[in-house]
Amino acid sequence: APHPGAWRALLFLVPAGVPVRSGDATFPKAMDNVTVRQGESATLRCTVDDRVTRVAWLNRSTILYAGNDKWSIDNRVVILSNTNTQYSIRIHNVDVYDEGPYTCSVQTDNHPKTSRVHLIVQVPPQIINISSDITVNEGSSVTLMCLAFGRPEPTVTWRHLSGKGRGFVSEDEYLEISGITRDQSGEYECSAVNDVAAPDIRKVKVTVNYPPYISNAKNTGASVGQKGILRCEASAVPVAEFQWFKEEIRLANGLDGVRIENKGRMSTLTFFNVSEKDYGNYTCVATNKLGNTNASIILYGRYGRMSLCFVRMLCHAPALRLNLACRGM
Numbered sequence: 001a002p003h004p005g006a007w008r009a010l011l012f013l014v015p016a017g018v019p020v021r022s023g024d025a026t027f028p029k030a031m032d033n034v035t036v037r038q039g040e041s042a043t044l045r046c047t048v049d050d051r052v053t054r055v056a057w058l059n060r061s062t063i064l065y066a067g068n069d070k071w072s073i074d075n076r077v078v079i080l081s082n083t084n085t086q087y088s089i090r091i092h093n094v095d096v097y098d099e100g101p102y103t104c105s106v107q108t109d110n111h112p113k114t115s116r117v118h119l120i121v122q123v124p125p126q127i128i129n130i131s132s133d134i135t136v137n138e139g140s141s142v143t144l145m146c147l148a149f150g151r152p153e154p155t156v157t158w159r160h161l162s163g164k165g166r167g168f169v170s171e172d173e174y175l176e177i178s179g180i181t182r183d184q185s186g187e188y189e190c191s192a193v194n195d196v197a198a199p200d201i202r203k204v205k206v207t208v209n210y211p212p213y214i215s216n217a218k219n220t221g222a223s224v225g226q227k228g229i230l231r232c233e234a235s236a237v238p239v240a241e242f243q244w245f246k247e248e249i250r251l252a253n254g255l256d257g258v259r260i261e262n263k264g265r266m267s268t269l270t271f272f273n274v275s276e277k278d279y280g281n282y283t284c285v286a287t288n289k290l291g292n293t294n295a296s297i298i299l300y301g302r303y304g305r306m307s308l309c310f311v312r313m314l315c316h317a318p319a320l321r322l323n324l325a326c327r328g329m
């Protein structure tokens with residue numbers, strides 16, 4: 001423990017807050033502000049000369065070292081040098097609460113003088129809380145949150161990565177979307193940026209549900225005895241389920257020589273061997289939990305009859321009678 005006499009001398013040195021200047025004396029001369037990253041070591045140096053009789057380093061108004069005597073109970077604080085030119089201490093494993101003013105206090109020719117240095121602690125940007133992936137219905141309001149920590153305080157931005165509305169959408173920790181549309185679904189990226197280290201980046205997926213919308217349903221031709229395929233395409237989230245009807249009758253997969261296949265947005269109705277009775281008006285119904293819609297698709301006879309008739313016409317034309325293709329007609 002320090003000698004009681006030292007206490008008195010040091011109390012006398014406890015800084016008045018503002019660096020003291022007197023005459024042309026330039027001591028003590030502390031370095032410029034010290035900037036270190038969290039976890040690193042900070043060295044606080046104070047230049048002195050041989051007129052200096054007492055020296056101390058203080059953290060705010062708390063003495064860390066007085067001469068070679070350690071007053072701080074913090075084992076991260078060590079003395080580096082105490083010579084007649086330099087008086088330095090080091091703080092290991094610096095943390096954010098160490099940030100602040102440190103004072104080098106000296107006594108020269110019975111005059112106390114102080115010099116202040118700011119320890120600045122930098123922390124890389126880090127996202128500490130972010131919204132989870134979310135699923136909403138079209139038209140609802142959504143708020144995404146991205147809270148970040150760092151020193152200096154990071155700038156937080158939101159960007160829409162997928163869909164049509166790409167680009168920056170918010171320069172704030174909160175991203176509010178009111179009346180969300182299907183085009184606003186997809187991935188949103190939050191970046192926390194400061195100049196200490198690489199940005200911290202995380203993504204949130206926003207799924208927007210909407211009822212089915214049939215985007216493709218074309219009337220299709222097929223000839224008797226051939227394969228015929230009707231296609232029905234619907235966009236929907238969640239993905240639509242399909243049903244096929246002919247007039248009021250629901251078609252079942254595998255019955256009457258038809259197969260129904262659903263792959264993502266597309267449903268196909270396949271006739272393996274088209275017959276006359278297959279021609280007609282079919283309805284494709286697309287359903288999800290938000291609603292349903294339907295479209296009519298006609299399966300009509302293609303060149304089957306039409307081309308036969310065309311060939312007969314040609315064969316009956318006198319100029320073509322000798323054509324081998326027309327033999328037997």
Ligand SMILES: *[C@@H]1O[C@H](CO)[C@@H](O)[C@H](O)[C@H]1NC(C)=O
Pocket residue numbers: 032033118
């Ligand atoms: C040192 O840091 C303090 C507090 O952040 C600031 O007010 C002062 O201007 C800085 N001085 C220098 C020389 O950068």
Ligand SMILES: *[C@@H]1O[C@H](CO)[C@@H](O)[C@H](O)[C@H]1NC(C)=O
Pocket residue numbers: 059060064072074077091097098
């Ligand atoms: C400096 O003072 C602050 C506030 O009292 C304290 O939290 C911190 O641990 C101190 N740091 C050192 C290195 O003494």
Ligand SMILES: *[C@@H]1O[C@H](CO)[C@@H](O)[C@H](O)[C@H]1NC(C)=O
Pocket residue numbers: 128129130
């Ligand atoms: C993140 O923020 C939410 C909403 O404010 C809160 O309920 C949750 O507890 C936070 N999570 C963490 C890990 O802090």
Ligand SMILES: *[C@@H]1O[C@H](CO)[C@@H](O)[C@H](O)[C@H]1NC(C)=O
Pocket residue numbers: 225273275
């Ligand atoms: C298609 O159906 C017709 C009439 O039922 C039949 O004569 C023909 O053999 C079938 N073709 C095939 C490839 O199954």
Ligand SMILES: *[C@@H]1O[C@H](CO)[C@@H](O)[C@H](O)[C@H]1NC(C)=O
Pocket residue numbers: 281282283296298
């Ligand atoms: C097919 O049926 C739908 C409804 O069942 C009807 O609205 C549509 O007009 C029909 N199409 C044709 C070409 O008959």
Ligand SMILES: *[C@@H]1O[C@H](CO)[C@@H](O)[C@H](O)[C@H]1NC(C)=O
Pocket residue numbers: 245283285293294295
């Ligand atoms: C097709 O949609 C119309 C209009 O929404 C509806 O009246 C009809 O019942 C639907 N048909 C089927 C087979 O679902």
